[in-house]
Amino acid sequence: MDTAEVGVSGAVAVEPDFGFQNVVGDSAILRDAIKMAERVAATRRTTVLLIGETGTGKELFARGIHYAGASANEPFVAINCAAIPENLLESELFGHERGAFTGAQARKQGLLELAAFGTLFLDEVHHLPRQLQPKLLRALESRRVRRLGGLNEFPIECRIIAAASPLLEQVVGTGEFREDLYYRLNVFSITLPPLRDRLEDVEQIARHFLDEETRDYQPAKRFSDDAVAALxxxxxxxxxxxxxxVVERAAILSADSVMVRAEHLLIQRRTTRVVEPDDSIGDIRIPRNGKLLEDVEREAVALTLKITGGNQAAAARLLGISRPTLAKKMATRACADAGSAR
Ligand SMILES: Nc1ncnc2c1ncn2[C@@H]1O[C@H](COP(=O)(O)OP(=O)(O)O)[C@@H](O)[C@H]1O
Ligand SMILES: [Mg+2]
Structure with missing residues (x-):
């Protein structure tokens, strides 16, 4: 079947896959994410927001949603909002008429137009420049797009799938990312869990990549127990x-043996501490003679506010309560400092 794929400046190319069968892993959190993705794939063009750290499979899922849906034979168009300078990004997205700006020698269709009845994948959308955010919002709300320097508007027919780092909520909090655009994109969000939260998938995924790398080896290569432990x-x-x-390198380094051993796994040891969004701070201790639940709550609120840099909306989200509830909790008890004495 002929599938149009348009790669744009830095978008990863581009072998069409079909649905979610390329997603490996049986952990409940991954399977839940796939279930959500399949559900939204069945809609014609509901906007999807994929949230996950780098390498968690956001692009894989975007393609999965596209190719599992009714628009599989329509274009899948990808653009990386972090990789393209602002002025180029604008004309990539919206297109331009001839002479719209110096150097615009020919008319160019924007990706919102080119994606037609397919999918536009906005990768790393949290890096979308501030200036472009209202323009994108307007286009998405009106479902119409006008090329730069143009008069005519074209309807936007494609599905938008945006991908962002878990830091997106923080840049919404700081105002770097418009809240209204965030809500416009966050119609149906799917969180892709980091690999360290689903270690039960690691071995299976590693085997999958090893088999891929060494497809025609006889006998088939295997991981030794110490290699699995290292993973x-x-x-x-x-x-x-x-x-x-890591697996690709290990396949090469272990070329002489059937076993891939720990020594073949060149896993980067970091000397600098990586700040991960799920890093926890503080520890709430319960003394043997007990502690008031409201004091535990007060500490939890204070620590969470520390994580969000004082942003109450974000803190409420992290605590799973509404913002008014958080405000009430902050008002009844001073939460200035987790360690403060009663
Ligand atoms: N669950 C998975 N099963 C198999 N391959 C995966 C899985 N998750 C990610 N990958 C692969 O890992 C690489 C990174 O995934 P990608 O979708 O590009 O991540 P992200 O866009 O979140 O940075 C790709 O080669 C992708 O095919
Ligand atoms: Mg990516």
Whole structure:
């Protein structure tokens, strides 16, 4: 079947896959994410927001949603909002008429137009420049787009799938990312868990990549027990992408043996501490003679506010309560400092 794929400046190319069968892993959190993705794939063009650290499979899922849906034969168009300078990004997205600006020698269709009845994948959307955010919002709200320097408007027919780092909520909090655009994109969000939160997937995914690398080897290569153990103690800051690279290297380094052993796994040890969004701070201690639940709550609120840099909306989200509830809790008890004496 003929599938149009348009790669744009730095978008990863581009073998069409079909649905979610390329997603490896049986952990409940991954399976839940796939279930959500399949559900939204069945809609014609509901906007999807994929949240996950680098290498967690956001692009894989975006393609999965596209190719599992009714628009599989329509274009899948990807653009990386972090990789393209602002002025180029604008004309990539919206297109331009001839003479719209110096150097615009020919008319150019924007990706919102080119994606037609397919999918536009906005990768790393948290890096979308501030200036472009209201323009994108307007286009998405009106479902119409006008080329730079043009008069006519075209309807936007494609599905938008945006991908962002878990830091997106923080840049919404600081005002770097417009809240209204965030809500416009956050119609149906799917969180892709980091690999360290689903270690039960690691071995299976590693085997999958090893088999891929060494497809026609006889006998088939295997991981030794110490290799599996080494895979399980690492924290995988680069997630599945990092795992893939480690396995690819190991396949080469172990060329002489059937076994891939720990020594073949060149896992990067970081000297600098990586700040991960799920890093916890503080520890709430319960003394043997007990502690008031409201004091535990007060500490939890204070620590969470510390994590969000004082942003109450974000803190409420992290605590799973509404913002008014958080405000009430902050008002009844002073939460200035987790360690403060009663
Ligand atoms: N669950 C998975 N099963 C198999 N391959 C995966 C899985 N998750 C990610 N990958 C692979 O890992 C690499 C990084 O995934 P990608 O979708 O590009 O991540 P992200 O866009 O979140 O940075 C790709 O080669 C992708 O195919
Ligand atoms: Mg990516």
């Amino acid at each position: 399980l103690v690492h924290r995988w800051p680069g997630n599945v992408r990092e795992l893939k690279n």
